[in-house]
Amino acid sequence: MRVLTSDRLDRFFATLAQTWELRLPILLPDGTRVIGSPDDGPIALLGIAILSKPTAAFFPQQETLFTASGGVLEEPLAPPRPLFVLGFTPRDLACLRFIDRFFADGWCDDIYFRLRQNSVVAGLSGYCGPGGTLLPPAGGDCDLELFWDGNSWLVIPYSEAGEAIVAELPDTAPPEAVELFRLAAMTPPDENEIVIKRASELLRGDRVPDSFWAEIGDRCIACTGCNLACPTCTCFGVQDWRTATQVERSRMWDSCQLDGFMREASGHNPLGSEALRTRRRIHHKLAADPERWGEISCFVCGRCDAVCPTGIGIFAVARELVARFG
């Protein structure tokens, strides 16, 4: 376990920048934090929760699939330097692990892996949650993890790339910090995690009537914030942009909360009501994905609840669902 003091952070990142294209938690002028380039603003490893989805580093809101000009089709090039992305919480890392598997399964998505392959992912844990709350260590799912003990960062490598990166850092973690790390790893599941698991059981047991989804659907204003903030939402649309000289085909995040999401050419719409669309959003994470992938695809990051203007994020819905049906 290595140690990185705050006064050495700038030098640490400057060294990394020689090899990697850095994406770090950045403080924006409006006081929010995002994972962005160091050129975008001051680095802010501590502060309020990062509400934008961290998986956007590898699955951006819009990205080019190819361009066509003069009859020649060209795919986007891999970035000149691989990405080093810091800022994933342990829950975010679980989300990343899930979408890595999703994009690799079956037809492997080369556009996703153009950015993801050869990248280095670094997690953030310890007393660096919103308001200094404790984020239990990830213990894996990343190349290295930075654990804030309140004074300095403990740095734990989990891969060869991570080992190489931390090799120059002093190996002088104080025993009390190591003990803190060990105890933090034993943090029990929080209430939201328990509620999400119970809601999943109820949905999979078909214990939730349609009238419930009609009620929840009535509260949805189709702002799509839940999907846009969710790190495991991967749905996208495909569109062509025509200019005088070329056509660019790109993909852009889409939302299952929009009426046209599944509407077919014939006009038939399998998700033709707010009730069905709201059910789909929750059911997909808590029942369909466990059936297909063997695990719930909500990793309890809380972003959809934080951004939903009408209070129907997944925790809120799961709590209501459990209170009424089980």
Add this chain to the structure above:
Amino acid sequence: MSDVPCHKSLYLPSECEIIAVTDLTPGEKLFRVRRTDGAPLGHLPGQFVQVSLLGWGEAPISVASSPTRGGVFELGVRRVGSLTCAMHLLSAGDTLGIRGPFGRPFDLPRLHGQDLLLISGGCGLAPMRSLIQYCEDRPNEFGRISILYGAKSPAYTLFKDELAAWEASARFACTLTVDSSPGGECYGGSVGLITSLIPPLTFVPDNTVAVIVGPPAMYRAVIAELKRKGLPSDRIVVSLERQMRCGVGKCGHCTIEHLYCCQDGPVFRLDEIENLRGAL
């Protein structure tokens, strides 16, 4: 992250040349197409391709011809959106892009030796035609084959010449109906919904498989008639239409609960999907 074995260029279409375009109905055309690199499409009946026109995007289109008919393939396309409208302006010698073939095809080994009820409605006859041609070209592999087709009107009946040939063929029992026959059209056939064609059929459920391809409204009614005749769910096959944006199980637009229609379908045995919300 270390190496992940990716197919290169998952979203890059291959260029194809249009050899011929023929009118099927006032709203549907048949495109005869071949890949410009000369390679066969490599499809099986029931699969689809993503047709691409630069500047217009992509749309999933079922392959309407059998792989037994050589390297050229055919696409029956209804003019219904911006891409298909642009496609209807194309003619022989023009090019378009193709990705695929994608999706699970008809389970041909499971159909071998069975009597088949091939039931289609509207432009569902296009993907069904791929299977019909396959059966036509492999006559010894299947039992008795009955083709049932329902169209909106005589004018909107697809593949009229081929239907006439199948009706005349000893290989098939072919029955047609139209929902309505407006005055002025020369039509002397049956008028009524496709469900009206099922009660008179005689078949042995233990040796029969029904395949249904058609508009969403057709499935429940046809399935109910088939079940009344004693055909169990595992002997009913459906090909479902969904809005497949990517064709490779990534975009999320074609999910049916935990299934991806583009990858796990579009062909399903009824017992695989009949209890899934929104499948039919």
